[in-house]
Amino acid sequence: MRKPGRNIDPGIYVRVLDNVEDAIIAVDQKGRVALFNPAAQLYTGLSERQSLGKEFEELFAGQQGLLYLIRTAIREGRSISDRENLLLRRNSGTPLPVSASVSPIYDTSGEREGVVIILRDLSRVRELENAVRRADRLTMLGTLAAGLAHEIKNPLGGIKGTAQLLSMELKEGPLKEYTEIMTREVERINGIIEGFMDLARPRPPQLSEVNLAKILGNIVLFQKEAHRGKEIDFQLHLDPSIPPIRGDENLLTQLFLNLVKNACEAIRKKGRVDVGTKVVSEYHMHTPGDRSSPLIAVEIRDTGDGIDPEEIDRIFTPFYTTKTRGSGLGLATCQKIVHDHMGFLKVESVPGQGTIFIIYLPFIR
Numbered sequence: 440m441r442k443p444g445r446n447i448d449p450g451i452y453v454r455v456l457d458n459v460e461d462a463i464i465a466v467d468q469k470g471r472v473a474l475f476n477p478a479a480q481l482y483t484g485l486s487e488r489q490s491l492g493k494e495f496e497e498l499f500a501g502q503q504g505l506l507y508l509i510r511t512a513i514r515e516g517r518s519i520s521d522r523e524n525l526l527l528r529r530n531s532g533t534p535l536p537v538s539a540s541v542s543p544i545y546d547t548s549g550e551r552e553g554v555v556i557i558l559r560d561l562s563r564v565r566e567l568e569n570a571v572r573r574a575d576r577l578t579m580l581g582t583l584a585a586g587l588a589h590e591i592k593n594p595l596g597g598i599k600g601t602a603q604l605l606s607m608e609l610k611e612g613p614l615k616e617y618t619e620i621m622t623r624e625v626e627r628i629n630g631i632i633e634g635f636m637d638l639a640r641p642r643p644p645q646l647s648e649v650n651l652a653k654i655l656g657n658i659v660l661f662q663k664e665a666h667r668g669k670e671i672d673f674q675l676h677l678d679p680s681i682p683p684i685r686g687d688e689n690l691l692t693q694l695f696l697n698l699v700k701n702a703c704e705a706i707r708k709k710g711r712v713d714v715g716t717k718v719v720s721e722y723h724m725h726t727p728g729d730r731s732s733p734l735i736a737v738e739i740r741d742t743g744d745g746i747d748p749e750e751i752d753r754i755f756t757p758f759y760t761t762k763t764r765g766s767g768l769g770l771a772t773c774q775k776i777v778h779d780h781m782g783f784l785k786v787e788s789v790p791g792q793g794t795i796f797i798i799y800l801p802f803i804r
Contacts, residue, residue: 462537462558465544466495466509468551482537482558484530502528505539505556512541512554527558536561591632599625644687644779651684651691651737652677655714658696662712666703669710676715681735684802686780694776697769698739698796705743705794713740718802733802734782740795746788754786 456463462482465474475490499505504525511519519541526534537558544552606618659673702712715738755774777784781801788794
């Protein structure tokens with residue numbers, strides 16, 4: 440009886456290693472790198488030529504967590520892993536969060552030949568975790584807002600009514616002007632509370648077929664007119680193959696209008712705003728009892744002032760704003776709209792160079 444796999448083309452193993460998304464690195468018993476697949480080159484920023492034959496201690500110098508795993512596996516001949524605590528330093532770019540698994544390699548006689556290191560990119564997982572954490576925080580704040588707004592609105596109504604009655608009794612003059620200021624300020628506070636309550640209202644999206652290209656095209660057209668005083672170059676890069684998706688047209692319009700408007704306001708006098716759509720393959724959404732759906736990414740990029748790294752996570756907090764005029768509810772509302780559409784939002788920014796917001800929405804029809 441023929442053993443299974445006996446006639447498999449050896450080249451298939453090479454093709455598998457070349458095409459997997461995980462970084463795979465083989466090190467012999469003397470600590471020299473013997474295999475460095477394309478994903479490993481992408482992760483580290485090092486070419487195969489730069490890596491093969493090099494001591495792993497030199498290749499990963501200063502990366503104590505990873506060095507410990509490799510040393511232990513070589514010395515003790517056992518598998519060892521770290522699923523979430525490693526940052527892979529690279530020649531260019533920020534450190535990459537990875538999980539690492541190191542296992543011994545044996546030859547046909549049972550002698551140890553070295554170890555194989557498998558690194559998996561966790562950056563996408565971290566992005567999803569951050570999106571979920573922001574959504575959970577927003578839900579908690581929304582619940583708090585509902586109770587707080589109810590308690591505040593009642594006395595506000597009393598203050599406004601009293602000010603209006605007092606205004607009716609007073610003659611024209613400074614005192615009457617004061618009551619009018621009181622009324623206007625109460626209305627302003629009430630408007631802020633109404634905006635905050637929108638975060639807590641459980642109104643589900645009113646789903647219908649939404650043409651993203653049409654919405655984005657109209658928004659860019661309107662913003663061109665609104666910012667004629669600046670030299671802003673608007674660029675649309677819309678994938679024509681994307682058909683209408685299921686969503687709430689009013690909410691999605693509010694979402695994209697807010698983000699495009701923010702992009703324009705981030706540019707002082709001259710710059711560029713790029714708006715684009717594409718289908719992404721690196722993320723899929725799984726729903727119970729249904730097959731996985733790809734996601735559509737809507738990218739809004741500007742060449743404005745950018746956002747400081749320590750402010751990135753705070754910009755989604757209600758009432759936090761860097762603008763001199765603004766309620767600080769815009770991005771919190773955007774986050775809620777994206778969450779209500781079962782998507783997630785990602786932001787990247789470099790101070791002085793610009794910001795990109797990427798909205799991922801499920802491709803549901």
